[in-house]
Amino acid sequence: MAFHSFPWFGMDIGGTLVKLVYFEPKDITAEEEQEEVENLKSIRRYLTSNTAYGKTGIRDVHLELQDLTLCGRKGNLHFIRFPTHDLPAFLQMGRDKHFSSLHTTLCATGGGAYKFESDFRMMADLELHKLDELDCLIRGVLYLDSVMSSGPSECYYFENPADPDHCVQKPCTLENPYPLLLVNIGSGVSILAVYSENNYKRVTGTSLGGGTFLGLCCLLTGCSTFEEALEMASQGESTRVDKLVRDIYGGDYERFGLPGWAVASSFGNMMSKDKRESVSKEDLARATLVTITNNIGSITRMCALNENIETVLFVGNFLRVNTLSMKLLAYAMDYWSKGQLKALFLRHEGYFGAVGALLELLHPS
């Protein structure tokens, strides 16, 4: 296999976030070090010595994979993200650091690889190697699950999802995962049925995704970041906002096996003026989160039934630091399928597309 010159990047430009993975070689020989151009060193130093870049770039240090062997080289894999609307600043930086002089291929996926292709060319003198996002996603998922790493297991699930007091995260592996329903929750949602590494189809998607959660929260509460929105949601009570089955029937609707606690109408209580005036921003944020999450859960469940698949893997940045939604999804899958469906999650939630892009650079498929 031809050695691909450093730097090794994979990039995924989504609707909301740009995800960047960077392989930092740790086995650089003295010889190499001498030959290495200054630009390359400076980029490596800049990325690895900081955890925040500019105003909005962040390196998820806890996700870093150390002592990884990739393409015969040992090193660490870094995971960096920044908002898509700050892409111009990133391009400016690339231009300032003369990134183009490294003559590297920048493998990029996500819609932004298409949308911003000319910006990369014009502003930073960079040619993008554009890749399909779903191909990259699946490749990334399968790769990260398979690599041996000293850190915690990539894949996990929730044990006792029905019991909040005993609901705990448990590690697992994606052994014999096929067929697999892969649900990628970014700004929007894509649902894929995966039968093997190279055989998959996009079953459907929904526009009610992470972008909807954040967008509605911003409008309803005046917040401006995902973290803020999640923080508020964690303190709110959605039952003040939603109309539950018991609000209508006084208890369970037994005729149809609907438990009293089930939501009958999301935001249904907000039809009343009095109730609109008595809810808090936190309640609204929580209701938004619950609404979006449950809806994804129910579409997923229907797809699993239609495709006859029992394993569901949830990924995407909507789940980042969002245990609330993950537990809800785990519970919804378990409850409504009467234990038939199992919800799995991955630690590197939103980075699989970028990882897939990096792999494409090293092992063109």
Next chain:
Amino acid sequence: MAECGRVDSNTSHTMDKSITLPPDEIFRNLENAKRFAIDIGGSLTKLAYYSTVQHKVAKVRSFDHTAKAAAGDKLYEISMQEEVTARLHFIKFENAYIETCLDFIKDHLVNTETKVIKATGGGAHKFKELIERKLGLKVDKEDEMTCLIKGCNFVLKNIPHEAFVYAKHADSEFRFQTTNPDIFPYLLVNIGSGVSIVKVESEDKFERIGGSSIGGGTFWGLGALLTKTKRFDELLQLASKGQHASVDMLVKDIYGGSYGYLGLTGDLIASSFGKSATADKDFSKEDMAKSLLHMISNDIGQLACLYAKLHNLSRVYFGGFFIRGHPVTMHTITYSINFFTKGEVQALFLRHEGYLGTIGAFLKGAEEDNPNQYSWGENYAGSSGLMSVSPDMNPMQRARSGTFDMLEMDRLERQLVNLPLLQDPSSYIPDTVDLTEDALAREYWLYCFEEALDGVVKRAVASQPDMPEAALRAEKFRQKYRHKLQTLRQQPFAYGSLTVRSLLDTREHCLNEFNFPDPYSKIKQRENDIALKYYQKAVKSLDELSWEEKQFALVQGVLAGNVFDWGAKAVSDVLESDPEFGFEEAKRQLEERPWLVDSYDQWLERLKGPPHKCALFFVDNSGVDIILGVMPFVRELLSRGTEVVLASNSGPALNDVTNGELQILTERIAAMDPVIEAGLREDRLLLVQSGSSSPCLDLSRLDKVLAMVVRERQTDLVIIEGMGRAIHTNYYAMLSCESLKMAVIKNSWLADRLGGKLFSVVFKYEVPAGKPNKDCGAFSPS
């Protein structure tokens, strides 16, 4: 509700002023009302009751001719009798009027058997106390979903053109579905506050297979929060003016264009509200409302499709307050279903969707009357029809107009079923031209019916010379029917697809409503009397012809007889001005062969073959038509060895011969004609009623007895006569046996349209593909 506890009756009547119609025109026939049911929703109340209507009907009775008493020349006597028929009343009004309405009902309710009122809907418990106090009836609550499904089954079975497809940008926004007697299985997606998805497999078997919490309540609640707009209708109004692309993140916002690899177009929504994830930008109320509407409609559509696919169902009906007559939501739901199923599943909506709950609750309460055993028909005179749902109309005006919407359904005396000889009942459409889609034709026919109105009024008055108030009633009829025509001009879709048949039927319903059950009874009587005198002469002259001449003369006779039609304006003019216009004259008026549609040669060839087993003959007019045209033709069929079933209307319509009249006529003819006499005696000539009281013919709604006879007698020839039955309807009807459609075109506009002229002849003899023609069996080994 604050009003509920109010005792002061003066203040509670203040709402009276808002009622735009006098209550006695709304809550009609209350005297005999029983079996009340009420469905109280979030904003509208729907009331149902069963009542009986006393109607004048024209009965014919044969004179005792042996006595030769004061009967004079008349063949039979006509008497007006009171007949009691059952009718279902459904009224929809805003909750604000509930107290006034209950008071009115209490004051006018005479029937004392009624002890309970069936109730359903979310508001049933809220108003329980008020209803019990006002009406003195016990409120008996019924499960909402059960009522909904029962109501849905009922309208799907009994109301033609109940379901429609909504197409915002098409010539006609509504595409009504033909009534398929086989309504099961189907999926009902009820979008109230939340969404319930119900699979209905049979009359009593249904299951809630799923649902969603994102529904009408989400649109309303979240919409109110986002836009500070309180009313549901106002939110829809906002949504209809907004641009969702400023709030939603589209595929092109992410990709710069389309995501070609997956075939996702650039305009597709990738993330609802994806652009509003920012603190430093304001969005317009309209845009947010639009984005919300799209988000919810798409989501519901997607789930509905997933459930439809999982359960392998292709008929999906949408209802609930989110849909109810709102073009905006019907459009977005339709769009979503098209998108997710790539056109494989169509979103269907119902004309009487708002009534399903109350119809179901009523049916629950009326189980001992077995309402499902009968066939019911929408009464066009008493029903408001679908309101204008033009997107341009301000929904606030619509909701606040304070109008009462009504649906009235008559219990039909006969149970109606398909003609067993329809080639494909599911695709059968009775009407030849859909005036909802054909604007030119619509304009002409509406004009034509309006022009003819004076004459109809005149004839109605003349038919009741002994009743001084007839003129007043006729005037009321005129107003009612004119109003209907005006409504139909504005909203051609009000009662389903507009057709010549529906215009005729509406007129009959309006005439009945004002106690003009049979304006033509005397004319028919006179014509029958005259024609009978010529019967023997006509038969004799036919018998003198050679076989081939005779066959042609028989056909010519049916056609010439058919020219005598008071229903068609061109003819009624001639008839009224020149009563001498005779049978022979009519024959001369007929177009020379080749006719406009002419398969006479094939028919003649067929007659040279073996006789038909049994012919079903749908007859048309009284007088010359039936007596001098049809009867000799029937006589010939009988002589050939073919059994004949004469199907005539159950009730009067224009000058069409009714079954009652035909019984007497046939007896009289039998007394003169041994062939007819033998036919009756040997049970080879049967007179059966069609179940219809229309000048047109819907072969999917025929008397069950007729269908049975047709099957038993192994009918292999269907003859349909006259413009109403063979041209306005059934012109394209495909039958599974031989058929013969005969008519004279007595309307110059229609003649023009068909490429002919006035008195052009349609003689359409058809043999279904795949069936052996004339010589079938003739030379087969015995």
